[in-house]
Amino acid sequence: MDEIREYFRQMVDLDDADWQVFSSKLKKSEYRKKTILLKQGEVENHLSFIEEGSVRLYVPKTENDLTFGFCFKGEFISAYDSFLTRSPSSYQTETLTKTILWRLDFNDLQDIYKRTKIGNAIGRITAERLFLIKSRREQSLLDDTAEERYLKLFAERPQLIKEVPLKYLASYIGVTPQALSRIRKRIS
Structure with a gap:
């Protein structure tokens, strides 16, 4: 409390x-x-x-x-x-x-x-x-593009990336899990 x-x-x-x-x-x-x-x-x-x-x-x-x-x-x-x-x-x-x-x-x-x-x-x-x-x-x-949304999430709310399953993150930024995997691969 x-x-x-x-x-x-x-x-x-x-x-x-x-x-x-x-x-x-x-x-x-x-x-x-x-x-x-x-x-x-x-x-x-x-x-x-x-x-x-x-x-x-x-x-x-x-x-x-x-x-x-x-x-x-x-x-x-x-x-x-x-x-x-x-x-x-x-x-x-x-x-x-x-x-x-x-x-x-x-x-x-x-x-x-x-x-x-x-x-x-x-x-x-x-x-x-x-x-x-x-x-x-x-x-x-x-x-923003899906990639920009993902990068903003990572910068503004890093706990999302750590705690939330990728399928929910993908849905949140408006892409499929496969598209999110491609975004993550491209920016790493």
């Missing part, structure tokens, strides 16, 4: 009273590798902080899933659009490794917003960070 407090302390003045309310709502959950946290069609009820592990966001397909996001230790994970709108998710979330999450459910987060001075700031900051990750990826898909 100290990691979460430090995460927010870097951005907002988090006093002990607000932290007490916030931390009292957190629930620790541990998951094995390849655990589906949210199935397509379910409503996301949690905003989770990753203490340990990694999670991918993807659209399940019969042949090849379409991976469009990853979250790692020290980051928040949620099917945030479903969480906000209370509507069924069009995608799934799954652990890639053994993962420990600190989870807030939707109603508890609403209570934090009401009862604390910094609750709304925490919500805004979390939403902004999730938005920026999504926006950068979309812009990269529009502007």
Whole structure:
């Protein structure tokens, strides 16, 4: 839980009273590798902080899933659009490794917003960070070649290259695993 407090302390003045309310709502959950946290069609009820592990966001397909996001230790994970709108998710979330999450459910987060001075700031900051990750990826898909996307990933989020299977990386940058192998061979 100290990691979460430090995460927010870097951005907002988090006093002990607000932290007490916030931390009292957190629930620790541990998951094995390849655990589906949210199935397509379910409503996301949690905003989770990753203490340990990694999670991918993807659209399940019969042949090849379409991976469009990853979250790692020290980051928040949620099917945030479903969480906000209370509507069924069009995608799934799954652990890639053994993962420990600190989870807030939707109603508890609403209570934090009401009862604390910094609750709304925490919500805004979390939403902004999730938005920026999504926006950068979309812009990269529009502007960059597959090779450029791979090189940017390697520079900006090296943990992806270390922790994520190549078939998911290939899907994430929009190529087949074979094309990713050719890219990797060309740049090595």
